[in-house]
Amino acid sequence: xxxxxxxxxxxxLSEEAFLTINCTYTATGYPSLFWYVQYPxxxxxxxxxxxxxxxxxxxxxFEATYRKETTSFxxxxxxxxxxxxxxxxxxxxxxxxxxxxxxxxLTVKP
Amino acid sequence: NAGVTQTPKFQVLKxxxxxxxxxxxxxxxxxxxxxxxxxxxxxxxxxYSVGAGITDQGEVPNGYNxxxxxxxxxxxxxxxxxxxxxxxxxxxxxxxxxxxxxxxxxxxxxLTVT
Numbered sequence: 001x002x003x004x005x006x007x008x009x010x011x012x013l014s015e016e017a018f019l020t021i022n023c024t025y026t027a028t029g030y031p032s033l034f035w036y037v038q039y040p041x042x043x044x045x046x047x048x049x050x051x052x053x054x055x056x057x058x059x060x061x062f063e064a065t066y067r068k069e070t071t072s073f074x075x076x077x078x079x080x081x082x083x084x085x086x087x088x089x090x091x092x093x094x095x096x097x098x099x100x101x102x103x104x105x106l107t108v109k110p
Numbered sequence: 111n112a113g114v115t116q117t118p119k120f121q122v123l124k125x126x127x128x129x130x131x132x133x134x135x136x137x138x139x140x141x142x143x144x145x146x147x148x149x150x151x152x153x154x155x156x157x158y159s160v161g162a163g164i165t166d167q168g169e170v171p172n173g174y175n176x177x178x179x180x181x182x183x184x185x186x187x188x189x190x191x192x193x194x195x196x197x198x199x200x201x202x203x204x205x206x207x208x209x210x211x212x213x214x215x216x217x218x219x220x221l222t223v224t
Binding site: 006034041042043044045046049089098099100101102103 | 114143145150151152153154155169200202212213214215216217218
């Protein structure tokens with residue numbers, strides 16, 4: 001079945017550092033790809049998405065590009081802020097069964 | 111819109127007890143789902159529904175039942191609680207099942223089974 005492998009955390013960065021969180025997936029067909037973010041004590045919310053190969057999703061300074069050849073959807077941000085501290089989940093969606101990565105906890109220190 | 115609501119927020123059960131976690135959405139979404147979140151394991155899909163009267167199993171359905179009698183509500187029933195069901199439970203909904211639509215999540219229910 002479909003699966004997703006996400007970079008293990010926790011990740012600790014200083015403010016204004018560059019962020020990369022790796023995500024690779026296995027799936028049949030052409031899934032849509034999502035990154036969700038979970039702030040402390042809350043449910044998940046959509047951060048960005050891409051629905052076809054070479055699409056770039058972006059939001060709040062975060063970006064991720066749908067790489068079909070490497071089945072990857074790595075999350076990047078050029079300059080993180082303290083407010084970006086959260087848990088990030090990669091999620092390919094190929095049908096009604098949306099699978100999530102294990103999550104990567106990011107802590108940004110001032 | 112209230113979005114996706116879940117009750118209760120916290121619950122403690124003894125082994126063998128039963129209970130129902132409530133989930134409701136006011137966005138007229140066809141698709142609803144239940145996940146459990148455990149440390150280091152991300153979210154795992156328990157059950158989902160693509161519309162009223164239709165439900166299906168996800169990755170970890172054992173020990174849980176669901177029904178979907180209305181578009182708005184999607185309760186999750188624990189028939190006989192076990193310590194392994196200690197977890198945080200999230201309900202989610204989306205406009206349509208399938209590929210391009212984001213899911214909207216409720217705030218979660220933290221369940222402890224002793």
